Amino acid sequence: MRRLTAPLVRCALVVGLLLTAVGCGASGKDRVTIMVPWTKTEFAAFYTVIQAFEDDHPTIEVDPRVTRDLTPQLDAAVAADAAPDLAVLPNVGALTKFHHDDVLETIEVDTESFLRPFGDLAMQDGDVYAVPVKADVKSLIWYDPKVVVPPPPKTWSALRSRPEPWCLGLASGPTSGWPGADWIADILLAEEGVGAYEAWVSGKTKWASKPVSDAWSMWHGLVEKNRSRSGLTQASTLAFDAAAAGMKDDSCSLSRGTLSAMGLEPQEVKKYTTVEPPLDQPLEVSADFVVKFTGSESAAELIKYLASAEAQQAWVDEPGFALSAHKDVTRYRDSTQGKVARMLRSGRPLCFSAADAMDPDVSAAFYQAVLEYVNGEDLTELLRSLDRVQRTLGKDDSPASTPLCGTPNRS
Template identity: 60%
Template sequence: MKRLTAPLVHCALALGLLLAALGCGAPERERVTIMVPWSGTEFKAFYSVIEAFEKANPGIDVAPQVTRALTQQLDAAVAAEAPPDLAVLPSVGAIAKYRGGALRPLGVDTSSFVDPFRGLAMDDGKVYAVPVKADVKSLVWYDRRLTPKPAGTWSALQKRPETWCLGLESPGATSGWPGADWIADILLAQEGVDAYENWVSGDGVTWNSPPVREAWERWWSLVEGSESATEREFDEAAVELVRNRCSLGHGALSAMAFPADLMKDERYTYVLPSPRQALEVSADFVGKFTRDNPGADRLIAYLAGAKAQQTWVNEPGYALSANRQVTTYDNRTQARIAGMLRSGHTLCFSAADAMDPDVSAAFYRAVMEYVNGEDLTGLLKALDQVQQHLGDSPRPTPLCGTPNQA
């Protein structure tokens, strides 16, 4: 046995050396890091697109960095000069903050995207971010089997007896954002695009001006009695609508908790309380933060393309695409909402998303304090002071746009 074992050992060693030599000659896979804020269903939908990309590009390995505190972690990575190759930018305000600095220009054709999603460029005409999924936020949801169709204006909705689903708590530093979106939506519907743009830019419409104050007060008249909302997460409130513990909800389809089987028969549907035909929208964008990584360039071009976005919208999560070439949705309600992105509606990015991040953070805190009983006048004056202190901060261009109906 000893005489047989030695030759076997020699053979094993020789085989190992041969495999090692072959391994040294194998091409190295190119690594692309991308920082994302998604989890659960959203991450699964995103990762299905990444898997398709890796299959089509076998030499590239995509490494997602998942964080619920994306803004803070991205800020820290950029400050340490160790950013990811790509990162999701959850607002147009974040794009305005980074472009001209850490954000790199892209060689991506955005002509297939509808306005205002494709207009995120600097004065030099270069593109700095591409929208990978979009949302329409100006929707009032209800269960059509249990709740009569709501009225189509905010003033009429004030007179309805139904209860609203409301949760304001959110991971990270964004608690209050559902209220901020709602207040902005009311202002846009009541005052129109010009007043909305002037408020966001700080140009003539202050926080303590009558139109803005009235939007806050109208919002509170709808949800008054929901003080516990500051301790309830938004997704919990969405579940309460499904469980019939409240009757009306506000926000994007992707933020609701509607089961797919109940969406097929269009049991849950919506109205648009926007007589001015102006809608509040948002998007998640991807930007590039490193130089000289061809794999990152290929991935961001892929994510911007119709093939990837078509895959994404038909995964769970009810994402929408602002790419005009994406027209097929498995869910009929989702398809109708997506059609608004190619209609005659004027689309305006969420106010808080478009503001300087410090102003947005103050807006969110003010929402929480208002619900907890703080005086509205004092809160609005404090917000005016925050905006004035920041001075000429970067502004998203454009804030609103009306897509071609083609």
């Protein structure tokens, strides 16, 4: 890929694609542009790491560009020959897509420093194309121990008998429905295991099969507790990161998801605790991966730094709930954060989110089906429809061969 040599031209092009640039002025330093999906506390933690890099590299200036709609914005930038030097991709599907498009530069980083499957996914066809800079555990159940007594059980099957209402928000712009999709995938993974999960994600198992149908039904049975039909329908318009706030006013008692997606401030999180799944239960995880689009040597220096234990430790030391998949990062400033991080190293199998690894057309249909399900549509017909989408729109180059799951060594 040809790199534009005029920084002001490239800056104008990218800003024209509605990106928020922290700064585009000329400074005489070598500029490294990096597109990121984070805002607020998450971005502040990342920017602290960037400032430390700039202090150690006085001839390099890092220019972060913030967008919450990263993949389509990045698509537009690549099409305009105005790709940033680096970008932080929010999921497996985006990484696979840009690798298949042959627009990524290889990276000189040893992925053996990262836990499986994070390090595995960073490699494609024997070369390294990504660095997992931020990890998350999605298979978490949150509650207030002063309110939920006795503590919730550890398995989805046992949770069906508990009366506490769940916090549920499914709205997320064009990807509304994904929180339910993640949750359904988590149930299937826990109830049926890694083999069944990978077979479903790759399209070898039908959506209308009993294991997949049972996961949908179990999810619906959980989230409809203590809700009227209109109350369940309202979940489709409630923002996913606003749902957990219901635990503050006792309108709901249990919440599922990652720390960073809960929408709570760091001081608020300390009020809650999480159920630790059984040691033999696989966990659904996610990661943000930094990738390289240009041949910039300064960008190569930055990505090498972001992959280091030093930078990743500095990152988790900041507020923002960051977890690291780096094997040498084991110290956490917050006990809740540390508890979740230890789950990554517990020996449980770890699997990336199903929808993130599916063909984009299939993922979009999955999200829409979730919304229709909570709005009262028949499950059997929805799953048959998803099978039709899989047959007609699923592409042969979908990431079926992606290393979706892996078991890290205990540490």
